[in-house]
Amino acid sequence: MALDSKIPKGPLAEKWTNHKNEINLVNPANKRLIDVIIVGTGLAGGSAAATLAELGYNVKAFCFQDSPRRAHSIAAQGGINAAKNYQGDGDSTYRLFYDTVKGGDYRSREANVYRLAEVSTNIIDQCVAQGVPFAREYGGLLDNRSFGGVLVSRTFYAKGQTGQQLLLGAYSAMNRQIGRGKIKMYTRHEMLDVVIVDGKARGIIARDLVTGEIERHSAHAVVLGTGGYGNAFYLSTYAMGSNVTAAWKAHKRGAFFANPCYTQIHPTCIPVSGDHQSKLTLMSESLRNDGRIWVPKHMKDVEAIRNGSLKPTQLAEEDRDYYLERRYPAFGNLVPRDVASRAAKERCDAGYGVNQTGEAVYLDFSAAIERYGKEQAHVKGLNENDNALVQKLGKEVIANKYGNLFQMYEKIVDQNPYETPMMIYPAVHYTMGGLWVDYNLMTTVPGLYAIGEANFSDHGANRLGASALMQGLADGYFVLPYTIGDYLAHDIRTGTIPTNSPEFDEAEKKVRNDIDKLVNNQGTKSVDHFHKRLGKIMWNKCGMARNAEDLKSAITEIAELRAEFYKDVYVPGTENEYNEELAKAGRVADFLELGELFAKDALEREESAGGHFREEYQTESGEALRKPEYQYVSAWEYKGQPSEAIHHKEQLTYENIEVKERSYK
């Protein structure tokens, strides 16, 4: 099967407008006759559900959480990009497009990214109209800040809680439609299969997580906004419940899975403290606006810091290695995430890590506190040389910008980051890979769509900071509602899809069998036992640096672990009740398959690009070495086992951007 990305013809800047003018529409009266299922209520799913309901479709929305407001988009901290150019610093749609394609290491689709940049400005307008309280300047206008990999200030934010505020905006838009009866909301429900009738996605099988009941739901189209699969690594910044199950079941029903190996490992997270650790906490990239990253220059100081005889604040300026500023003078501490993460790993692997585990670097705010303090003293006409005053004023500015993040850090680590530098280390944070979709966001299964992090389309091999929120909302508010109409226009006379067909019978039976197998397994090891072991394989062999040998052994080890899981997992309780272990078991079973495909994909890609770094392919200075013959999207077709998956390629062409070495020096 040849992959058709369905990119509209014509000049880049006109593609989306022309496409919208040419596609089919469904008239308002007919929309009432059409049902759409949306799985996941984060920024992508929530915004899509609200918008489709506003348009008049009958929406059924599903989330595994107890409320749509709790989807993990809520945890996004730093901000959302938009090419508004409010700062007059030279931003434009083209520049946002260019930065995103370059940031993605020339592995994303030009037309999709341009559209994303184009609708970015609408998102901010829409959110302000909904009452999202973005940060403002004293003049009452919206404030901006900078994120990694760009040279302009285009990031809109609400302190360190931007994702929360945007999600609550989408949640409020959903609530309006739930109140009107246009969205029927199913909380604490987990999708366990997609039902395909006559080659089209026509419904889902879901499990009510409270009663354990297996339900059939039909619709004319199914949309997955189910997020990423970073929890395959066990430890990550994802929520505990984040999972790949919906996307993986779709994959098993025919949706190709694209670029699974493209994973974002975020440079600034709180380091692991012990074996009990259940998750990792992100410290927003926005902190790199003001924080400087360093390790000691000399090994003797590293040792002194580790044994407690030297405090980091006592180390003289000339004995510190601000390694990002040293290696990347043009972008300094604001290099993209993949570059910053690898640089931290490089220093720690060389032995310069500053905590007991040797896996931490400093993120230091003392320079910013002094700079802001002096500025405030000057503005207020106070003594700029009064150090205590400057410190006090500077800390107030920092608290105003990042207060909640500093508080979060202090609660976890028990150190005050206003007084001593934060310790940080990279952690799994986002997956650029996901279900393959065409320009209309449709997967290779007709009528099955994937939006937000669940698809692969916009970020290439590395996502820039503050672009996930942009993409989730762009897909849900401004792209899918148009493109899905083109497909649904053929369904106005179809009528309600019955749920008593053989296809629904078969899917439900399969779901029940899978559950029975887990519940009746009577093994000896808990679900977490297997999840942790999978995580270790993924982190050690498919993490920040990969090589052929490790990847080959990862493939074998994961397949063996999967076999052991089915033999020896123990799931307490029954299927007819609230049973978190059962839900987790199903998710881990899917991670155990995805993990193998992930390693296989990483092995196939014999180049380094963005978040995918193969040790065999690097430049002399240790930067990622891209290879032109790999300028394609890998899309995998399911054939029974991950090892048998068939590799399809979508060639990427760049007509509007010159493909260059990605340099931040």
Next chain:
Amino acid sequence: MNLKLKIWRQKNDSEKGRMVDYDVTDVSPDMSFLEMLDVLNQELIEKQEEPVAFDHDCREGICGTCSLYINGRAHGPQTKITACQLHMRSFNDGDTIYIEPWRAKAFPVVKDLIVDRTAFDRIQQAGGFISVNTSGNTQDANAIPIEKEHADKAFDAATCIGCGACVATCKNSSAMLFVGAKVSQFALLPQGQVEATDRVLNMVKQMDEEGFGNCTNTGACEVECPKGISLENIARMNQEYLKASLKG
């Protein structure tokens, strides 16, 4: 350190619950409270006993899912954090810790420590929104400047995570802080003015129908709110309510 736990166990909303004793050993002070419960659950699973059900998801204090009443306080002994952000260094070796679900008529128990908070969603559905369709043609985001002080206060109100600690801690099981926060957020913004009258009336009506109690200005909610939502928001809601009632 070693701890004694007394945990509320309840099979479902129709059966009676009771406190059950557990011992946990070798707890590290760097563990989060929920990680300590993970350790207990792993031990229970190994013994083929049923693990303790509790709600949790983001484990970084923002999703509002976790909801534990620890030693008689919502989210435990520390202020301005959620249970998932609470670390074991707040406890001492040999301590006995009581762990219970939120207790309120409007939050029925689902299982063990999990309660049903959909009443909160229904209150939001009654009016917690601005009626603007998604079009891409709304006016430019900077068309209406908003005084920074108002924008900041709206933000502070909007940081509510909907966890329900305010209700759990209130002797009247009142949801006024939760509702007041949403009413305030929109009352402070120009975009929220058009529907202000209906919003406050409808949300308060729904709040009453769900069986939440009234506010008697004790202020416990403000103390226990993990996001530090201020009582000022209840005052603003009362003001909005009075204004709306007079309008009719």
